[in-house]
Amino acid sequence: MSTVTRPPALRGDWARLAHATLSDVGHRSGAARASVIVVLEAAPCCLSAQEVVERAHERAHPVGVASSYRVLERLHSLELVRRIDLGDGVARYEAVNPGEHRHHHLVCIECGRIEPFEDARLERALHATTPPPGFSLIDHEVVMRVRCAVCGRDR
Amino acid sequence: MSTVTRPPALRGDWARLAHATLSDVGHRSGAARASVIVVLEAAPCCLSAQEVVERAHERAHPVGVASSYRVLERLHSLELVRRIDLGDGVARYEAVNPGEHRHHHLVCIECGRIEPFEDARLERALHATTPPPGFSLIDHEVVMRVRCAVCGRDR
DNA sequence: TTAGATGCAAAGATTTTGCAAGATC
């Protein structure tokens, strides 16, 4: 029986890495980009483009939806953020901290609550799960569908 | 090193089960429903609602998009089909044949090509990966992101 | 006959794109 634990909330200096990488590739710095990066660094788990806009409005410089998508897509193409699809038709993004353990997500199919989790044995099995000849592996994504305590009560 | 193989294309009499279950729950039979079921049973892997409409038009009685979605959703709620999200913003559905090995999907991030795969070790690890207290497990979904031979050639 | 199934079209929701205005280098 493997143990499922929450990943540590601590993260390294991801924002600095993100800005440095973007500069190296030749992109200019701007208010929207800075805001999205601040929000992503502070987030404990994945956020949708819309959620990034909301948090930016609350605790950083406001960002337009289009810019949110554009910055996220740029960070994604540089592998600075991971794009996650949990099955509700909304793309979510989270910072990829080099050296941090890979985590996956559990989702309540009733209320949509999301929690990160990591599991060493699962990670080893994924590492051993390689594609058939002719395909080169990029990565794996695991979604655990659950019912949370609140939603599971009445059934 | 675990072996990744394609699941058998053979399936049992899923269509009969689907119709029987729908009747048991009190639904009436109709042309759209029959068509969607025929298409799903014949499909070797997951299909989008739009693809179901296209195949129905080609090899069965034509079905409207709305009906495709409605029938698929109904089958999904009865756990006769699985809903799969591969990260391209399109929901896909595939028949769940009781007794058949659970399979997952690999997706080429360039061209979107999809292939089913199954892996015993991964399945055991998933079986052992349970949610934290307070959550009840429904199931796991694994997506393997790859680059296929064609798309990987030029890089 | 009656309630459910179906299809078309309109509405919703998410994501992308066009373009003018504002920053960065």
Place this chain on the structure above:
DNA sequence: GATCTTGCAAAATCTTTGCATCTAA
């Protein structure tokens, strides 16, 4: 000052819903 970034609004998708019609039971 030239070019990239940003934001608004329009467009493009995918999915759901309203409603009249058809149909199974």
